Amino acid sequence: MSDTAENYDQGEYNFAYLDEQTKRMIRRAILKGIAIPGYQVPFASREMPMPYGWGTGGVQVTAAILGKDDCLKMIDQGSDDTTNAVSLRGFFEKTAGIRTTYETSEATVIQTRHRIPEKDLTDDQVIVFQVPIPEPLRFLEPRETETRKMHALEDYGLMHVKLYEDIAKNGHIATTYAYPVKVNDRYVMDPSPTPKFDNPKIDEMAALQLYGAGREKRIYAIPPYTKVKSLDFEDYPFEVQKFDKPCALCGARNVYLDEVILDDRGGRMFVCSDSNFCEERRAAGHVGPMAADPAAVQIGGSSQEETAR
Amino acid sequence: MSLFQSDEPLLQVHNVTRYYGDRVGCSDVSFDLWPGEVLAIVGESGSGKTTLLNCLSTRLAPTAGAIEYRMRDGTMRNLYQLTEAERRLLMRTDWGFVHQNAADGLRMNVSAGANVGERLMAIGDRHYGNIRSTADDWLGRVEIDSDRIDDDPRSFSGGMRQRLQIARNLVTRPRLVFMDEPTGGLDVSVQARLLDLLRRLVSDLGLSVVIVTHDLAVARLLSHRIMVMRYGNVIEAGLTDQVLDDPREPYSQLLVSSILQV
Ligand SMILES: Nc1ncnc2c1ncn2[C@@H]1O[C@H](COP(=O)(O)OP(=O)(O)O)[C@@H](O)[C@H]1O
Ligand SMILES: [Mg+2]
Ligand SMILES: [Zn+2]
Numbered sequence: 001m002s003d004t005a006e007n008y009d010q011g012e013y014n015f016a017y018l019d020e021q022t023k024r025m026i027r028r029a030i031l032k033g034i035a036i037p038g039y040q041v042p043f044a045s046r047e048m049p050m051p052y053g054w055g056t057g058g059v060q061v062t063a064a065i066l067g068k069d070d071c072l073k074m075i076d077q078g079s080d081d082t083t084n085a086v087s088l089r090g091f092f093e094k095t096a097g098i099r100t101t102y103e104t105s106e107a108t109v110i111q112t113r114h115r116i117p118e119k120d121l122t123d124d125q126v127i128v129f130q131v132p133i134p135e136p137l138r139f140l141e142p143r144e145t146e147t148r149k150m151h152a153l154e155d156y157g158l159m160h161v162k163l164y165e166d167i168a169k170n171g172h173i174a175t176t177y178a179y180p181v182k183v184n185d186r187y188v189m190d191p192s193p194t195p196k197f198d199n200p201k202i203d204e205m206a207a208l209q210l211y212g213a214g215r216e217k218r219i220y221a222i223p224p225y226t227k228v229k230s231l232d233f234e235d236y237p238f239e240v241q242k243f244d245k246p247c248a249l250c251g252a253r254n255v256y257l258d259e260v261i262l263d264d265r266g267g268r269m270f271v272c273s274d275s276n277f278c279e280e281r282r283a284a285g286h287v288g289p290m291a292a293d294p295a296a297v298q299i300g301g302s303s304q305e306e307t308a309r
Numbered sequence: 310m311s312l313f314q315s316d317e318p319l320l321q322v323h324n325v326t327r328y329y330g331d332r333v334g335c336s337d338v339s340f341d342l343w344p345g346e347v348l349a350i351v352g353e354s355g356s357g358k359t360t361l362l363n364c365l366s367t368r369l370a371p372t373a374g375a376i377e378y379r380m381r382d383g384t385m386r387n388l389y390q391l392t393e394a395e396r397r398l399l400m401r402t403d404w405g406f407v408h409q410n411a412a413d414g415l416r417m418n419v420s421a422g423a424n425v426g427e428r429l430m431a432i433g434d435r436h437y438g439n440i441r442s443t444a445d446d447w448l449g450r451v452e453i454d455s456d457r458i459d460d461d462p463r464s465f466s467g468g469m470r471q472r473l474q475i476a477r478n479l480v481t482r483p484r485l486v487f488m489d490e491p492t493g494g495l496d497v498s499v500q501a502r503l504l505d506l507l508r509r510l511v512s513d514l515g516l517s518v519v520i521v522t523h524d525l526a527v528a529r530l531l532s533h534r535i536m537v538m539r540y541g542n543v544i545e546a547g548l549t550d551q552v553l554d555d556p557r558e559p560y561s562q563l564l565v566s567s568i569l570q571v
Contacts, residue, residue, distance in 0.1 A: 140416065153394050157431025161416070164423045164430065167437055168459050233437040 016063040016096040022046055026064035026219070030210060033221035038183025039151070040134050045217040055088055055113060056214030058130035062092065062111045065126060065210070071099040073107035078115035078256070078273035102276045116198040118255045118277040121207035123224050129192040131213040134220065136180045136190040156188050159231055167236055176241060182229045183222055196230065197240045197256045203228040247272045249300045250281035251288035262299060271300045317379060319344045319485060319517050320365070325374035327360050333541040334360030338374070340536065340546065344484070347511060347518040349532035349549065351525060351564070357541040358521040359489055365519060366406055366487045367396055381484075401428050405478030405486035409493045411470035414477070415462050421448060421473055422458040428481045447476040451506060468499035472506065479510065486511075488520040492527055504530055525568045529553055537561045 014020065022044075029043035048056040066072070074089040076082040080102040088111065089100050101107050104117040111128040121127060137147040140158045150156065159180050166173045179196035183189050191202055192211060202209060202222060209222040222228060230238040246253045248269035255277065257270040269290050272278035278300075282291065290296040318341035327334035335357035342348055350358045363369035365376060367388050376388045381403060391399065400406070408414040415424055425444035426434075434440050445455055451472035462470050471491060478486060491507065492500040508531055511518055522528055528535050528549060535552045537545040537560070545558045556562045 140419070149393070153397060155394075155397060155431070157427060160430040160435070161419060161423050161427050164426055164437060164440065165419050168420055168422055168441070232435075234435050235438050 013095045015068070016066045016092065017049075018046065018060065018063045022060075023064040026060055029219045030061065030064065030221060033210070033219050034208070034223050036187070037222050037226050038181075038187030038189040038220060040189075040218040040220045042217055043219050045214050048214065049091075050087075052215040053132065054084065055111070055130040057212030057216075057219070058111050058113070058128050058214075059088065059091070059212075060214060061128045061210050061212035061219060062109060063096075065128075066092070066096055066098060066109060068096075068098065070108045071101050071106055073101050073104060073110045073276075074112075075110065075115060075117070075274075075276075076113045078117075078258070079275040081275070084113065103280075104274075104276055114193055114195070115256065115273055116194060116201045118252075118272070118274045121205060123206040123208075125207040127205075127207050127209050129194070129209065129211045131190070131192040131211050131218070132215070133178075134190060134211065134213040134216050134218040136178075136188055151187060154186065156182075159188055160233070163231060163233065163236075167233070173232065173236055173238070179238075180231050182231060184226050185229075188231070189220060189222075189228075191228075195241065195256060196238075199228070199230045199238070200240060243270060245270055245289075247278060247281075247288050248290040248296060249288045250278045250286045250291070252278070252281055252286070260299060262296060269296055269300070317344075318342060319346075319379050320519075321377040321385070322365065323375045323377075325361065325364050325371045325376060327357075327364055327369065328372045333357070335364065335538070336541040338536075338543050340543075342485075342517055342519065344517055345515045346534065347516075347520065347532045349528035349535045350519065350521045350538060351523065351528050351535060352538035353523060353564070356538040358523075358538055360541070361538070362487055362489055362519060362521045366404065367391075367400070368406075378485075398432075401431050402481045403483050403485065405475075405483045407471075407474055407478060407486065407488040407491045409490035411462070411467070411474045414474040415470065417463050418461060420459045420461050421453065421465075424462065424473060424477045425480050427477065432481065443480060444476075447480050448473075450479075450510070451476040452502075466499075467495050468503060471495065471503055475507070475510070479514065482514070483516070485517045485519075488518060490522055490524075491520065492522070492524065500527075507531060525553060525564065537564065 026043060029041045033041045046060060048059055050056060072092055074085045076085040079085060092098060093100055104119045109126050113130040135147055137150055137158055140162060141147050163173055166175055176196055177193045178190050179199055181189055181191055181199060191199060204225050206224055208224055211220045232238040243257045247257060249271050252272055256273045258273040259268055260271055261268050320342040322338060322340050325338045326336050338361055350361060352358055364371045370389060377385045378388050379385050422441055422444040425447050426440040429440050429443060445458055448455060448458060453469060453472055462473055465473060492503055504527060520531060532549045535549045536543045539560050545552060545561045553565055556565050
């Protein structure tokens with residue numbers, strides 16, 4: 001968070017689009033969020049040159065923390081080259097002139113929608129999440145005054161009512177995205193619409209996690225190495241999704257896979273949702289069961305385009 | 310009162326008054342409620358019954374007066390000096406509140422089982438199987454079939470909803486239950502069944518109850534003691550049978566005679 005204030009000629013963007021006053025306001029919200037892990041800090045969300053739902057919360061957080069030496073990775077559903085990822089990356093290239101990358105380990109700041117890279121993040125990285133609905137209690141308690149009180153009093157029985165319903169209706173906890181967690185034994189938090197597969201990654205994560213919800217005007221954070229527990233029942237413990245096959249292209253196991261349609265005759269395969277991870281593995285010589293199929297490689301290379309949204 | 314085991318009241322109400330602006334909701338009400346006692350508050354519409362009940366149950370702060378409650382540890386506490394956390398815990402463990410309109414007391418969009426289990430989860434129960442079997446047991450006690458446990462109350466009849474609301478309140482074994490016209494709005498035959506069930510539960514569980522009703526028949530069937538309200542004031546109070554058989558106040562006499570004519 002180096003000072004990015006600078007004199008600009010008229011007509012030019014301020015560094016990373018936002019003016020310094022706004023960035024300071026957002027940084028204060030971020031610092032408060034870090035001080036109270038999992039607590040939703042209200043902030044004065046600004047109009048951004050993109051509609052709500054297109055990552056305005058994440059963009060504002062990223063804009064507020066970027067320095068000139070940062071290297072940014074922008075992913076959407078695990079992929080660096082979906083339309084959204086491309087346009088948001090372009091936004092920061094244009095307004096901040098900073099370096100960008102596809103490589104997880106090269107990035108200092110990673111902004112994401114829906115996924116966390118498979119490669120472990122380090123304590124000199126920051127991951128910024130785009131959040132649509134920050135309030136995990138919303139679905140059963142629509143009143144904001146009441147949900148605030150529930151957080152203040154650590155009154156979280158309702159979260160388990162939701163999980164109870166899941167089991168009663170489906171025989172197991174069917175929530176697979178935005179799976180609620182308790183942060184640092186205190187605040188219940190919605191880890192954004194990431195698949196629950198990624199929940200174990202945010203537990204004791206080395207990198208700083210920042211969450212921005214633009215429309216709802218909330219920022220929250222998880223500092224490095226913080227305990228994050230996925231809510232569950234004693235007799236229905238939290239479990240991540242399991243994939244019975246490895247990635248069709250790189251052979252990786254225990255990673256999150258996306259289904260990719262190969263043709264109109266029902267042909268399909270499962271490949272890494274983290275496209276950069278998959279490419280690096282293939283470059284390093286790992287092969288999956290369909291790696292020799294040119295059509296699969298062709299489609300798999302741009303697969304995330306198809307599964308996005 | 311020798312009628313009840315304990316010689317220490319559960320609830321002590323001192324001069325409770327509630328204004329809405331300069332309109333009187335209820336005025337200068339005082340009484341003691343004893344463990345295991347059922348007190349009916351009767352009176353016609355607008356007489357202040359709901360206002361008083363809401364003051365007692367910490368849902369509406371009185372303008373003046375004090376209410377003390379004997380906590381499970383035996384200490385007497387001023388209800389309006391509890392912290393919000395203490396108050397919530399009290400309301401969801403040691404107390405119940407049965408609304409006239411079941412939708413106000415239920416979560417209409419979650420299953421019957423979750424409605425009953427919610428309090429258990431709120432106080433930290435984290436074993437799905439136990440929560441479910443406890444919910445199932447309580448559904449049985451309020452005469453709801455086990456096979457409705459996963460249905461949500463939108464599909465229930467009025468009487469079933471009310472019974473579900475009762476189960477949801479009783480699952481933590483509260484000592485004190487507030488009820489506001491619990492049989493209001495139900496068909497007569499449904500009312501009779503609900504009253505019968507309530508009477509049984511209250512006596513089996515040894516509950517203390519404050520029940521608001523404009524229906525003297527309900528008061529007669531359920532309550533030991535009765536308070537008659539008019540224009541926000543308690544105008545007559547005593548043992549239910551005595552007040553109903555031999556009302557002293559002209560207004561109470563009028564209320565009783567109007568019932569007998571029907
Ligand atoms: N929220 C309110 N605002 C203003 N006046 C109220 C309100 N609630 C009740 N009152 C008035 O207080 C008096 C007692 O009402 P209430 O306690 O609802 O009586 P009951 O339950 O016996 O019908 C009535 O005159 C009523 O109009
Ligand atoms: Mg009323
Ligand atoms: Zn792969």
